[in-house]
Amino acid sequence: MAIAPNPPIPHITLVLAMSLDGKIADAQRGAARFSSAADLAHLEEKVAAADGVLFGGGTLRAYGTTLSVRDPDLLAQRRQRQQTNQPMQIVWSPSGNLDPKLRYFQQPIPRGLVTTAAGAHRWAETGQFEHIWPVPAAKTQPWDWPWILAQLKAAGIHRLALLGGGRLTAELLSRHCVHEVFMTVCPLILGGATAPTPVDGAGFLVAVAPRLQLLSHRAVAGEVFLHYRVKGMSAGETDFPEPSDRSIAEGILVLEGQNSKT
Numbered sequence: 001m002a003i004a005p006n007p008p009i010p011h012i013t014l015v016l017a018m019s020l021d022g023k024i025a026d027a028q029r030g031a032a033r034f035s036s037a038a039d040l041a042h043l044e045e046k047v048a049a050a051d052g053v054l055f056g057g058g059t060l061r062a063y064g065t066t067l068s069v070r071d072p073d074l075l076a077q078r079r080q081r082q083q084t085n086q087p088m089q090i091v092w093s094p095s096g097n098l099d100p101k102l103r104y105f106q107q108p109i110p111r112g113l114v115t116t117a118a119g120a121h122r123w124a125e126t127g128q129f130e131h132i133w134p135v136p137a138a139k140t141q142p143w144d145w146p147w148i149l150a151q152l153k154a155a156g157i158h159r160l161a162l163l164g165g166g167r168l169t170a171e172l173l174s175r176h177c178v179h180e181v182f183m184t185v186c187p188l189i190l191g192g193a194t195a196p197t198p199v200d201g202a203g204f205l206v207a208v209a210p211r212l213q214l215l216s217h218r219a220v221a222g223e224v225f226l227h228y229r230v231k232g233m234s235a236g237e238t239d240f241p242e243p244s245d246r247s248i249a250e251g252i253l254v255l256e257g258q259n260s261k262t
């Protein structure tokens, strides 16, 4: 049976890159700059498809910046779809304790903040965020993501790209708020018990773990691009067509940049 958060939420696409051993950064929890240019282009495509992008404060502190859409074709496609030039780049930071000198605050993008009342108070008069969503204390223990995401949808965000990190993805997955997953597996091993993983938090017991259906896979120059649907989630907004994605039913695997039938 489909699990549909009520009220309706945006269609949520998780996009991550991880090492072969399942880490999204090294044990220093810095920026994860280990994937290829092809993976960055893939990420930009997913960002360009979205009305909003959501990431955690830990991720913003690690990078200092966020990925905006620069590719002229992707910008033209956004105009054709009558989307704004850039998706809103939304950070989840309960404390709101973010350094205003981060390059993120100079980027020519609309910015959003999901935070507590105290966090909202820090930024209220600064004009740095186009939209601040203060979450009432009663909805932060635990964070009421279906309610929060419904506020984003009411603000016109129908498609949301979720870019991590591990704490934020655990929050949304545990509340049945992720529809699909794009995971790039990169050919390196990071190890480290404290290195972040795609989904941190308390974890799921096997009996209740989210289950996924593989939609497509392709290998390009040592990286493997995987696309999964989260089972039990109602489809939500329909996907934009993705010509670069090949259906697993076609049995096509792209190996080292060359197409070959499996």
Ligand SMILES: NC(=O)c1ccc[n+]([C@@H]2O[C@H](COP(=O)([O-])OP(=O)(O)OC[C@H]3O[C@@H](n4cnc5c(N)ncnc54)[C@H](OP(=O)(O)O)[C@@H]3O)[C@@H](O)[C@H]2O)c1
Pocket: 015, 016, 017, 018, 023, 024, 025, 026, 028, 029, 030, 031, 032, 055, 056, 057, 058, 059, 060, 062, 063, 092, 093, 094, 095, 096, 097, 163, 164, 165, 166, 167, 168, 169, 196, 200
């Ligand atoms: N490979 C990839 O695709 C990818 C993608 C994204 C991120 N990453 C990596 O993931 C790492 C960041 O992930 P993350 O899971 O640490 O952070 P995160 O999910 O980006 O953000 C975590 C948020 O959780 C809040 N929080 C709540 N309880 C917390 C606690 N006990 N400790 C710390 N924060 C808590 C923090 O709020 P406050 O703001 O109030 O402190 C913080 O903003 C970075 O190393 C980044 O490079 C990799």
